[in-house]
Amino acid sequence: MSSSDAPLPAEPIAFDIDLTGHEMTRRAHVMAALGDDWDPVAALRGEEEAYDLLYSGLDAEQQRLYDALVAAGVLPRR
Template identity: 65%
Template sequence: MRDGDPTEDLHLLEIDLTRDEARRRAEVIAALGDGWDPIAVMEGEEEAYRRLYSGLDEEQTAIYRQLVAAGVLPPREGDDHAAH
């Protein structure tokens, strides 16, 4: 080390991940295949969410609402009816 500068041996390294990220995304889409239907997937997720939180009893509904209010669960359209 010269002059006692502790940063003297440090080197700046820059990595641009843009190209790698684009390649990764393309590989993910290719792996999903031609039969992948994003709309059907989203509809399935909504149906699963509806089923998961349907039929809750009074105590479960109160806890569900607390979790939504606290930001633990995302608010959903119709939440005031979905948990009954």
């Protein structure tokens, strides 16, 4: 009887991997890369300012398309 003819196990084999330690290490590396002077509130404020600038000054067709994307839930309502 070859290995390809061997019967399959009747019960599934439990296969668990705990990635908790790896995730904590990954998060520590991310925080170290951001540095001590990283300000999440300022970063979010900067993103909001960038979006405001991005969607300002739209012509009529661009505004229509933007409104359609907002109505469809593709872009958040601002």
